[in-house]
Amino acid sequence: MSFGESFGVPVGAFFIVDALAGRHTGLIAGLAATWFVALARKVITGAVPGLVLISVVLLSLQTGLAFMTGQTWIYLLQIPLAKFLLCVVFARTAPTTSPIVGRLAGEVVSLPHVWITHADLHKFFRAATWLWSVIFLVLSLSLTAMVVTQPLETAMLASTCGSIFLAVIGAGICTIWFRRIIRRLGLSLTFTAA
Numbered sequence: 001m002s003f004g005e006s007f008g009v010p011v012g013a014f015f016i017v018d019a020l021a022g023r024h025t026g027l028i029a030g031l032a033a034t035w036f037v038a039l040a041r042k043v044i045t046g047a048v049p050g051l052v053l054i055s056v057v058l059l060s061l062q063t064g065l066a067f068m069t070g071q072t073w074i075y076l077l078q079i080p081l082a083k084f085l086l087c088v089v090f091a092r093t094a095p096t097t098s099p100i101v102g103r104l105a106g107e108v109v110s111l112p113h114v115w116i117t118h119a120d121l122h123k124f125f126r127a128a129t130w131l132w133s134v135i136f137l138v139l140s141l142s143l144t145a146m147v148v149t150q151p152l153e154t155a156m157l158a159s160t161c162g163s164i165f166l167a168v169i170g171a172g173i174c175t176i177w178f179r180r181i182i183r184r185l186g187l188s189l190t191f192t193a194a
Contacts, residue, residue, distance in 0.1 A: 010034045010059055011079060015156075023072060031063045076147045079159055083140035090133035097122075099129035101174070124181050128174050135170045139163060 013033035018026030038048050038056050048056075059078060066074045093100040102125035139162060146155040182188065 009037055010055070011076075024067070027063050027066055027072070031059055034059045072152060073147045073155075076152070076155065077144065080140045080143035080147060083136045083143060083163075087133050087136035087140060090129050090136060094126055094129040094133060099125045101125045101128040101132060118185070120181060120185055124178060128177070131173065132170060135166050139166060 010030040010033045014026045014030035016026075017029035034052075034056050038052050041052055042048050055078070058081070062074050062078060066072055090100055093103075099122075102122065105125065142162060143155070143159050146158045150158065
């Protein structure tokens with residue numbers, strides 16, 4: 001399940017329609033996009049994933065509150081909420097035998113299963129999962145503060161720039177760290193055609 005479906009689609013719909021037709025229409029478009037995703041998932045897969053269901057409920061409440069209070073920042077709280085949910089997901093898997101960074105590495109880079117379960121690499125995957133959990137927590141807290149205290153455009157610019165900056169820093173740290181560990185273990189990576 002993609003966080004993009006739950007949080008990116010409604011925010012994207014909101015900003016596009018907001019720019020074209022105004023704030024209230026943007027709020028309705030964001031909510032409609034979320035319901036569309038939920039219905040499409042139900043029709044295509046026969047089930048609505050829990051994250052999409054949570055998004056539908058939260059966004060329905062947030063949109064209602066935004067209309068009642070006239071405060072758009074209530075609607076935009078889903079962005080830091082998404083970061084917080086990522087923080088929780090990463091933190092929950094970090095102390096387990098299957099930290100999410102190890103699973104993602106296995107899917108994205110096609111690491112051999114032996115590598116993912118190797119004791120030293122497993123420690124790395126656990127620590128890297130904690131690192132990403134902290135990154136998502138920092139993003140969540142800082143974005144919440146920005147959404148509540150800054151104008152909409154400033155908050156969105158800060159959200160985008162902050163997310164990109166921390167993602168690049170986190171990826172860089174993990175890459176250098178991982179390369180040092182595999183060198184120390186005498187392992188090597190080779191890139192081949194898929």
